[in-house]
Amino acid sequence: MTVLATRSLLDRLSDRTLLRDQAFYGGEWRDAGNGAQFDVTNPSTGEVLARVADTGLEDIRRAIDLAEAAQKDWAAATGKERAAVLRRFFDLVMANIDDLAVILTAEMGKPLSEARGEIAYGASYLEWFGEEAKRVYGDTIPGHQRDKRIVVVKQPVGVVAAITPWNFPSAMPCRKFAPALAAGCAIVFKPAMETPLSALALAHLGEQAGLPKGVLSVLPTSRSRVFGDEVCSNPIVKKLTFTGSTEVGRTLMAQGAQKIMKLSLELGGNAPFIVFDDADLDEAVQGAMISKFRNNGQTCVCANRIYAQAGIYDAFIEKLSAAVETLKVGDGFDPDTALGPLISTRAKAKLDDHIADALSLGAEIVVGGEGHELGGTFVRPTVLKGVTPAMKVAREETFAPLAPVFRFETEEQVVAMANDTEFGLAAYFYARDIAQVWRVAEQLEYGMVGINTGLISTEVAPFGGVKQSGFGREGSKYGLDDFLSLKYLCMGGVR
């Protein structure tokens, strides 16, 4: 198989077989049924990296049928057998981390060092659920009558569909592949059309790891609605796990309601980041930098609103701005780059709109502002002061390197402001009074709370939100539950 890809990408790879341009389903690499393809472009340079199979309804239905056939035998394997395959999958991803990072940076734009970090983070879910696969425990329950014996068993839900966004092209797929495969499900997966190459490379390594044919399918497509419509209506698909915007999650939830489909939704965020007067300011600035500017502000758990208490407001803004000014914007392959390009002109337009709106309502730019001399979708990391709840940055997920800093006076006031959103994914605060730490942590209406840290994502903890940030949890000992069904066995006549 020869992949038509740009020299700039091919020349950076040690193992070019990782670069795949066909869909993967039924254990085979296939062109789209109608031969269609779509371009994958480098957001930093605009160059076309590769043309990949643009799968349609025929491919999706075939993949689902083949997944159903494969899933039964995969479920019949022991947890230990599945664990061994996932361990090999993990080992292969880590052994190919350099090439996988090159592919990721090329198609998404994040700096190479950050791409390596993402590859390792995604692989950690393969490692984790390779271990959890051996621990799908049930229960025995004392009978309610003398002749009754009660057992509870857990069984895989069956064929699972999965959809992920462009911002973590490797970690998000791994975060869904791993628990589904560990539980004994088969998974039919659609990557974001902006970044399919990383997922296709993972499929190649999963095949090498020994995943049985049909258990994992990766279907790139420019027609995401066709995929969504099919998986929400096809009775073979028993569950959909979706990561993306709240708007799309809401659409899919409504579509799946027709067949009462099991769902996991990892949706949008609007994270508050609160700094109290007694916080260690240097620690708080360090936390704000990682929370706000990781992935160029394009993560669902990025600080979206920063609240600094009146006593430290000016000092915090001064320290934060000094740190922001050290961030270099540029191509992800430049080793000095801290912030790559935004993924699209649409993303840049939203950032510019949020800055313009804030300025029109009285905010001031401390550092940064609209545009960047590199042009394209490169933008300047920006800090705003004098921000108020009337501004769009208070209500909408910016998803870019914009740090709006609100001033607050009291704990009651800032908790109320922090909770004043329909989102509930992640929140952060820096404080040292232990009573205040407990009060604030218990009052924040979020699925995850970082306390004196700006980086909370790990495979060992339950990742997920409340309110309109979705439901279900990924990672941790809870992560398998979303791919299992409980079955209660009641045995009578035992005399």
Ligand SMILES: NC(=O)c1ccc[n+]([C@@H]2O[C@H](COP(=O)([O-])OP(=O)(O)OC[C@H]3O[C@@H](n4cnc5c(N)ncnc54)[C@H](O)[C@@H]3O)[C@@H](O)[C@H]2O)c1
């Ligand atoms: N909670 C989390 O874990 C998490 C992680 C990453 C990103 N996100 C969220 O994702 C959003 C950014 O990603 P995005 O802009 O790609 O989101 P998006 O919702 O536009 O797209 C996400 C995925 O859904 C697909 N999609 C879009 N419309 C669809 C439809 N009608 N049917 C089926 N699939 C459809 C897209 O092709 C993509 O693969 C942000 O809101 C961010 O907060 C959440």
Ligand SMILES: O=C[C@H](O)CS(=O)(=O)O
């Ligand atoms: O966009 C949010 C993802 O979940 C990435 S991470 O888990 O926060 O690294």
